[in-house]
Amino acid sequence: MENSENQSIKVGSLEEEAKKRKERLANLKKSLENKNESKNNDDSVEKSLPKPRFKSYIPEDEGLKAELIPTPQPGDIVAEVEDQLKAGETVFTVQELDLNTLAPRKPDWDLKRDIEKRMAKLERRTQRAIAELIRDRLKGEQNIDLATAVNEGARANAQIDNDEE
Template sequence: MTSDIKVGSLEEEALKRKERLRALKRKPEQDSNGTNTSSENLPKPTFRSYKPQDEQLQENTLPNTKPSDLESEVKEQLESAKTAKTLIEDLDITNLAPRKPDWDLKRDIAKKLDKLERRTQKAIAELIRERLRSNKEDLSTIVNVAALTNDKQRNDEDE
């Protein structure tokens, strides 16, 4: 008897599965017939330049838009163009050109070199004054010597 009960319950389960499969097969058929489709799911058209004759569709038309104030927009663009033009004029070509690899080092040391250059000039002037006091030599020869030392220092800096 236990085997009869098992067979009976298995048959019932098989019948239930068959019924579920039939229901699943019927469901797509019902959808294709249009019984479940609703008009609420469809998107509503919006009309911008077209004016429909149907009263129901006229509700979906967009209101006429007014053109924006073009004069103010043009004035703003002209003003921005003027500022851009001044920016272009302010731009220096040397800033755009590629630089040597050591340009940053030279930039960083420039202040120190200027300070040293001033000290050097003061020292040269002081040396000239001392020679004038001590030797009482001809002024032109001393100035020539100072000029030569200046030129020599500048040549050394360039190298």
């Protein structure tokens, strides 16, 4: 008994849900129809007939001749063609081409370019420091004259170069 009562309750609730769903669908359908009708009315009022454009047809009616589009006049083509021909006649000479732009660059060329100014400053500082060290050495060795000190420095550099080879 309970089983049949549960089934009848379930069936009753399913039927009620189906009726509610049908009512909602009917309401949606009516609202869509109302919207479409109002749009159609608005469209018919807003739409007017398009104006005719007469590009290749000459109308016989005087009222329509006012709508006639004038035929465009061709431009001065000769001058334009002459300008293009003159532009095409430019001669490229080999002397104008820079071989540095054609040769492939090393992968770090941009980094070297970026630090070039900083390196120039450091190079100047390095040269000043070397000159100062030489002066200090010469002051420390008052007995040795300048010419012999320069000669000894040259010999030391030559020995270093020979040792590296």
